[in-house]
Every structure is written in structure tokens, then in C-alpha cells.
Amino acid sequence: MLVGLMQPFRKPTPFAKNISIKAKSKGIDILYMHPSYINEDDHTTSGLILNGDTWEEVQTNIPETIDVSAFCLKFKHTIEYLRKHAYLTEDGRNKISKERIQKIMEKDKYFQKYAIPTCRCKTFSIIKGYLSKYGEVVVKPIYSQLGKNIYKISQINEDEFIIGYQKSSHKMNLQDTFSYFQNIISKDKFIVQKYIPSRTHLGDPFDCRVHLEKNKEGNWVIAKKYIRIGTDQQVVSNIQQGGNMFDAGMFLKLKFEEExxxxxxxxxxxxxxxxxxxxxxxxxxxxxxGLDIGIDNDKNLFLFEANSAPDTSLLQEEVTKLRIDYYTYLLEQLAERAPKELA
Incomplete structure (x- = not known):
């Protein structure tokens, strides 16, 4: 049985090697693929299969099942072609931006309590309106990674604001704040949101990353849940910007005690x-x-972001086991469909 693993790197990653080794014990060969390897003329692809400790190049038919990293979606033509000839775990259709996910939740009776008031900010006047309503707001790109270009604005009075970015904060008057953010939001698509005070006892921002995967029954399970704290950060808790990671259970006991x-x-x-x-x-x-969840002091939950390509470097063992189980499920589903299609 063959499953394609499409990633944006030409050289196989440690995750690819790990999953290839363990998949073989289940009778599954992993074909490591890059979008550029696809040959549409004869419906074949080149790729790499792990043999012992060595990656060997092969030429084969396009696998019927391909696990596609969301970072490969920029190869739009290739993904569209593959979508017609294989089952893809991700094809980019109906992707949900930071702005859209909040709007969708606001309209749902169950999910609206987890939503954060959000608006596209093409001009500073929209940011100013949110500041007048909420006092503190966050401005961030609709499409961003690793917590980059995220700003917190607090309004002190009509002509004084505090701007927080990464590990620094400084005051600005209204005119300087207007010029500063008008320049920023003119270069990219940004949203403004009500600020959610998800902070530790020491005042550092934190969130709870919940990494979900599918299991051997094709159902969602939580692979791992952990707390990210942005030590000395003004806004975000991204550990790649100098933060720390903690066990969720231990952190919650310290933060919320008996609750x-x-x-x-x-x-x-x-x-x-x-x-x-x-x-x-x-x-x-x-x-x-990957879901990034904020928790305020009243224990209310808020969805900061839904990530379609969550980092697996911190939980490779958990993800590898579940992913192989899910490959087995997909291959079984494919085998069950085949006789019906031939009948």
C-alpha cells in the first residue's frame, strides 16, 4: 500500500523519515513528494521512498491517497490537477481566514460565545472606532505566521495611546498613532479585534494550543494540548519569539486551582x-x-486562530502514530469503495 506525503521541502524532513519508518510496520510505504515532482502528461510522479536508512528515488503512478501539507497549496495548478486524480487530505478549497472564522462563529448560537469581535481595517478610523468601544484592541494581518506583525493598542485618553509590539511598548499621540497604523495597514490586509486579556499571574500573554488529529476510526482526537507563554511579550505567546511551553494540566492547576x-x-x-x-x-x-485558545480571568474561552498546518516538531511521536492510523483508515475506505465502483 502506498500513501503520498507531499511537503514543501525537496529534502525529506525528520517527520517524513519518522513516519516512513513506522508506516512500514503497518504495511504502508510512504512516497515523499514535492509538488514539482508531478508529471501530468503520463499521470506519474517521482518521489523518495525510505529503504533502510536511505532515501531512494522512484518513478511511479500518482498515489490514490496523498497527505498534503497546507504549505503546498501555493502550487495551485498542481493541487487542482491532483484533486481530480487522488484523495487529498488538503486541497485549499473553502479555506477560512482569521476574519472569516470569527464572523462564522458570531452567527452560530453555540460558537458565538467563543468569538472575538473582529473587523477588516482598511483605514485607521475603523481601528479608532474599536478603540472607542473596547479601550484595547489588537491589529494583525489576516494571513500571518509565527505571530508576526501583531500590535496591541490601548487608549489612555483622546490624544494618548500605548502601542505594544513584541517586547516593547511606547506612547503616541493621536496624529502619530494615525500615521503609524495607516502606513502599516496600507501595505497588507489587516483586521482589528477586541483585545482578550489571556494573561498569566505575572502578566505575560498565554494561549492554549490544542493539536488535533484523526484516529484509526476517522474521528477527531486531541493529540496534545499545551500552554504557550510569551515571556515579556506585549501581545502574542509564540514560543519562537522567546516564549515558553508548559504542560496544560499543570498550568491550569496553577492558574485556576480547584476549577x-x-x-x-x-x-x-x-x-x-x-x-x-x-x-x-x-x-x-x-x-x-491546531486551535489557539485564549482564556480570560473569568475562565471564558476565545478562539484566537484555527491553523490548518500546525507545527508537529513538539509532538512528532503522537502525530506519527495517529497519522499512520488515519492512513490505514483512508486506505480501508478506498478499498471498500473500489468494488462498489466496479459493480
Missing amino acids: AQLVNQHINSFALFMAKHTEKIRKRELVTL
């Missing part, structure tokens, strides 16, 4: 419901999802 278990259960139930809801919105099944 920690209820908060933990709430996070779990919300994450599983949100994963199913995301598939409903996108009108397709997914294989992986």
Missing part, C-alpha cells in the same frame, strides 16, 4: 466541536488542525 478540571474539560469539548464545525464549514474532511 482547573472544569476549564480543562471545557477546552477539550470546545476543541472537538470546533474541529467538526471547521470541516462542516469547509465542506470536506481534514486530517489535522
Whole structure:
């Protein structure tokens, strides 16, 4: 049995090697692929298969099942071609931006309590309106990675504001604030959101990353849940910007004491419901999802972001096992469909 693993790197990643080794024990060969390897003329692809400790190049028919990294979606023509000839775990259709996910949740009776008031900000006047309403807001790109270009604005009075970015903050008057942000939002697509105070006892921003995967029954499970703290950061808790990672259970006990278990259960139930809801919105099944959840001092949960390509470097063992189980499920589903299609 052959499963394609399409990633944006020409050289196989440690994750690809790990999953290839363990998939062989289940009778599955992993074909490591890059979008540029596809030959549409004869419906074949080149790729790499791990043999012992060595990657060997092969030429083969396009696998019927391909696990596609969301970072490969920029190869639009190739993805569109593959979508017609194979089952893809991700094809980019109906993708949900930071702006759209909040709007969708606001309209849903169950999910609206997890939504954050959000608006596209093409001009500073929209940011100013949110500041007048909420006092503190966050401005960030609709499409961004690793918590880059995220700003916090606090209004002190009509002519004084505090701008927080990464590890620094400074005051500005209204005119300087206008010029500063008008310049920023003119260069990219940005949104403004009500600021959600998800902070530790020491005042550092934190969120809970919930990494979800599919299991051998094709159902969502939580592969790992951990807390990210942006030590000395003004806005975000991204650990690649100098933050730290903590066990979720331990952190919740320290933060919420006797109510920690209820908060933990709430996070779990919300994450599983949100994963199913995301598939409903996108009108397709997914294989992986990363949810970034904020928790205020009243223990209310808020969805900061739904990530279709969550980092696996911190939980390779958990993801590898679940991913191989899901490949087995997909191959079984494919085998069951084949006789019906031939009948």
C-alpha cells in the first residue's frame, strides 16, 4: 500500500523519515513528494521512498491517497490537477481566514460565545472606532505566521495611546498613532479585534494550543494540548519569539486551582466541536488542525486562530502514530469503495 506525503521541502524532513519508518510496520510505504515532482502528461510522479536508512528515488503512478501539507497549496495548478486524480487530505478549497472564522462563529448560537469581535481595517478610523468601544484592541494581518506583525493598542485618553509590539511598548499621540497604523495597514490586509486579556499571574500573554488529529476510526482526537507563554511579550505567546511551553494540566492547576478540571474539560469539548464545525464549514474532511485558545480571568474561552498546518516538531511521536492510523483508515475506505465502483 502506498500513501503520498507531499511537503514543501525537496529534502525529506525528520517527520517524513519518522513516519516512513513506522508506516512500514503497518504495511504502508510512504512516497515523499514535492509538488514539482508531478508529471501530468503520463499521470506519474517521482518521489523518495525510505529503504533502510536511505532515501531512494522512484518513478511511479500518482498515489490514490496523498497527505498534503497546507504549505503546498501555493502550487495551485498542481493541487487542482491532483484533486481530480487522488484523495487529498488538503486541497485549499473553502479555506477560512482569521476574519472569516470569527464572523462564522458570531452567527452560530453555540460558537458565538467563543468569538472575538473582529473587523477588516482598511483605514485607521475603523481601528479608532474599536478603540472607542473596547479601550484595547489588537491589529494583525489576516494571513500571518509565527505571530508576526501583531500590535496591541490601548487608549489612555483622546490624544494618548500605548502601542505594544513584541517586547516593547511606547506612547503616541493621536496624529502619530494615525500615521503609524495607516502606513502599516496600507501595505497588507489587516483586521482589528477586541483585545482578550489571556494573561498569566505575572502578566505575560498565554494561549492554549490544542493539536488535533484523526484516529484509526476517522474521528477527531486531541493529540496534545499545551500552554504557550510569551515571556515579556506585549501581545502574542509564540514560543519562537522567546516564549515558553508548559504542560496544560499543570498550568491550569496553577492558574485556576480547584476549577482547573472544569476549564480543562471545557477546552477539550470546545476543541472537538470546533474541529467538526471547521470541516462542516469547509465542506470536506481534514486530517489535522491546531486551535489557539485564549482564556480570560473569568475562565471564558476565545478562539484566537484555527491553523490548518500546525507545527508537529513538539509532538512528532503522537502525530506519527495517529497519522499512520488515519492512513490505514483512508486506505480501508478506498478499498471498500473500489468494488462498489466496479459493480
